[in-house]
Amino acid sequence: MAVAKNKIEQVMDYVQTQIDSRIWTAQTRLPSVRQLAKQLGYSVSTVVEAYERLVAQGVIQAKAGSGFFVTAPNALLSMTSLAPKRERAVDPLWISRQTLEAGEAFLKPGCGWLPEDWLPQQSMRKAIRSSLSLPSKVLSDYATPQGAYAFRQLLAMRMQSKQIDAIPEQIMLMDSATQAIDLLCRFLLKPNDTVLVDDPCYFNFQALLKVHQVNVVGVPYTAQGVDIQAFEQAIHTHQPRLYITNAGLHNPTGAVQTLSNAYQVVKLIQQANMLVIEDDIYADFEDEPAPRLAALDGLKNVIYIGSFSKTLSASLRCGFIASSMEWIDDLVDLKIATQFSHHYLSAEIIYAILTDGSYRKHIDSMKLRLKRHMKSSIAQLATLGITPWMVPKAGMFLWCQLDERYDVNQLSKDCLAQDMVLAPGNSFSQSQQFKNYLRFNVAQCQNPKVFQILAEALALQNLNG
C-alpha cells in the first residue's frame, strides 16, 4: 500500500505527471524553482530537493544558466518532437487516440467510421461460422505473400468496374489501407523528400507522414478536385516525390474530382515523374462513378490502395495494394521482412462476405440510409447556424463552416468535457486555414445529445463572446 507522500515526493509526482501527460514534452523548460514553489504552495527548498532528485533519476536535466529541462527520451522517434506541437484539440493523432481509447463511452459525431450497427453483422457472423469449415491451414498457417489468388482476382474485377486495368499479379493483400500506405512510404520515400497532400485531407495522412520525416505540402482542394494551378505551382516549387490523395468522395469535404481535373493531375504527375498513392477506401460509397487517377494513369505512376474497414469491419482487417508490376516483387519482400504475413483467416472471411451475394444489398441499403441521415443532419446543423461548405452527392462526411465569431478549439474542449469528441477543421489541414470548420459524420449524428451538447457549447461562447 502506498505510504502518504511527503512534500518533496508530491512535487516530484507533480513534475512526473506533467511529463507523463505530455503537457511538458522532451526538452521543455521547467518552471524555475521559485515559480513552481509559488505555484504549488511549497517552500523553495522543497522544490530544490525535488528537482535534484529528479535530476539524479535522469527525468530532468540542469543546464547551467538556463534552468531545468525535461530529459529527451531514449527514443529517437518521438511523435511530439517531430513537428511543431499542435494544441491537442486539433492534433490529429491526439484526436484519433481519444476516439479509439474512449470507444463507446464517447459520442463521436466527427469520426471517420460507421457505427457498428450499420455494418453487416449478420453477414459477418455467417462468414465467420462458415470459416469453421475451411481447410485447417486457413486457421493455422501463414498466408502466401501476395495473398489468395481468388481474392486478388476479385479485387482486379472490382478495379475494372472503376475502369482501372489491373491483373491479380499486380495486387498484394495487406491488413489495412493505413498499413498499405505506410509500406509504400517506406518503399518510396526518404527523409526530407516532399509529399503533397490535399488541403484539407484525411488527418492520419499527416500523422503518418510525420513518422516518415518528410516535408508535407498541402494543396487546396476545390469542389472540382485539387486546385490545378496550385498543384502545378507546388510541383514546380517543391519537386515533390509523391502525392497522396483519396479517390472518389473526398475526405473530409465530400467533393468529387471531375474527369478533366483528374486528367490534368495525371498529366502533371507523369510529366514531373512523381508518384501518387490513391486511397480508395470509400470506393463503395459513391452512386455515380468518379474518375480514378489509377484508371487514367494505368498503374504506372499511380499506386492504388483500398480496404474493407469502412464497409465491412475495422476489426477483421483487410486491405490491398495494386501497383506497377515493376514494384510488386520488392513490395512483397518488404512485407515479408516487416510483418511476415497478413491475416490469412481475416482475408478469407472478408472474401466470403464479398462473394456470398449479400454485399451489394448491404451497400445499397447503407447508401440509402446515409442519404437520409445526410438530409436530417444538414437540417439539424442549420438550426445551430452550421452550414456545409458543399452538399456532397454521397458518403458520410459533411465539411461544415461555423461563423467566425466561434472559437472551434474552445468548442472542442467544451464538448470533450461532455464526453463528445469533435473533428475540428484544422486537424485536417497542413496550412491550418480551416479553424472555423468541423467535419461531421452523418451516421454518427443520430443521437440527439450530439446537437444538444453542441448547442450548449455554442451558447456558452455566445454568452462569453
Add this chain to the structure above:
Amino acid sequence: MAVAKNKIEQVMDYVQTQIDSRIWTAQTRLPSVRQLAKQLGYSVSTVVEAYERLVAQGVIQAKAGSGFFVTAPNALLSMTSLAPKRERAVDPLWISRQTLEAGEAFLKPGCGWLPEDWLPQQSMRKAIRSSLSLPSKVLSDYATPQGAYAFRQLLAMRMQSKQIDAIPEQIMLMDSATQAIDLLCRFLLKPNDTVLVDDPCYFNFQALLKVHQVNVVGVPYTAQGVDIQAFEQAIHTHQPRLYITNAGLHNPTGAVQTLSNAYQVVKLIQQANMLVIEDDIYADFEDEPAPRLAALDGLKNVIYIGSFSKTLSASLRCGFIASSMEWIDDLVDLKIATQFSHHYLSAEIIYAILTDGSYRKHIDSMKLRLKRHMKSSIAQLATLGITPWMVPKAGMFLWCQLDERYDVNQLSKDCLAQDMVLAPGNSFSQSQQFKNYLRFNVAQCQNPKVFQILAEALALQNLNG
C-alpha cells in the same frame, strides 16, 4: 491470344525475364550485344534492335562507352540493392519467400513453424465459434490502442511466471512479433546505427534490419549464451544502439543462456546505455525456465516481445510489446499513425483460447511430441552423417553440422529441385561462418521423403566430389 513472337521480341522477353526474376538486378551490366547474340543464337542486328527497343521503354539504359545497364527502379528502397547480394540459396528473404509461396506443395524440414496439424485446431474452432456471441463491436470496431485490458493482465501474469515484473499499463498488443520488432526499430533506430545480433540468429532479423538501413554486427552464440567477451568487445568497438536476441531456446541452435551469462549481458548493456529487444515467441516450448534479460533488467533497457504464432496460429495474428512506461505513449502514437489498430477479433479469439483451460494441455502434449521427434530426427540424421552442434533440451530446432566436404549451397539447390526447401546455416549468419550447417525443425521431418531426398542429394555430391 498471343501471336507467335518474332526474334526481336524473343530477345526482349529473355532480357525482361532475367530482370523480372532478379537474376539481373538494378544497375547490372547486360551482356554486350555480341555476347548475347552468340549466347542466344541470334544475329547481332536482332539483339541491337531488341536493346534499342528496351532502351526506348526505359527498361535498360545505355551508358556511352560502358554498355547497357538495367534501369534503377523508381523505388528507392530495394531489398536487393541494400546489401551485397547473397546467393539465393542462402538469402534469408528468398528462403522465407520460397517457403511462404510454396505452401503445402513443398517439404520444409528447416522452416520455423509447426505443421498445422500440430496446432490446436479444435480449440481454435471452438474459440471462433464462441466469438459469434461476443458483442458486435468486437466483430466491427477498431480495438483500443493498447488492446483489451483483460488480455494485457493475462500477458502480465504470464510474464510474472518468467520472473518479469510487468503491469498491463506497459503492454501493447500488436499483430505479430515481427511487426512489434519492426515498430520498435522505427522508434529506436536511425540509419547507420549499429545493431548487435547473435551469430547465428533468426534470419528474418537480418532481413528486417536491412530495411532499417543499420549496420548489423553478429556476436557468436555459445552453448551458454552469447559470447560475453566478444559481446563486450563489440560494444566497445561499435557503440551499438541495440541488441536483438531471442529469449529462452535460442533460434537456431536450441541453446539456452545461463543465468550468469544473462547477468553479464544485462550489466554490459546497462553500462553502455544500450537497449535490447528480447523476442520470446518460443516462450512456451521450454521445460525448465530460462533466465529472461527482461527479468534481470526490469524493462528499463530491455523491451520484451512475444506472440502466439508458434503455439496457436500464424493465421490469426496476435503479438505484444512490453516496454518501459516511459515509451508506451509514444509507441501507441506510432502504432496509431502506422496501422491505426490491431485486429480486434483475432486478439479476442486468441485470448479465449488462452483462458479456456485447453492451452496448457496443448502445450504439454506439443512438448512431449517434440521430444519424441527430436530423438527420432537425431537418429535419422545420424544415418546420413549429420550431427547436431548440441542436443537442445527442448524446442523444435536442431542446428546441424555436415562434413566439410559437402557443399551445402549445392545441396539446397538439389533439394529445391525436388520441391524441398532447406535452411542453410549461412542464412542465419551475419559473419557467414556456418556454411556447413543446416537448421532442421524436428516437427517438419516426419515425412520419410525428407531423408530420402537429402540422402540422394548427399549421394550426388559423394559421386561428384
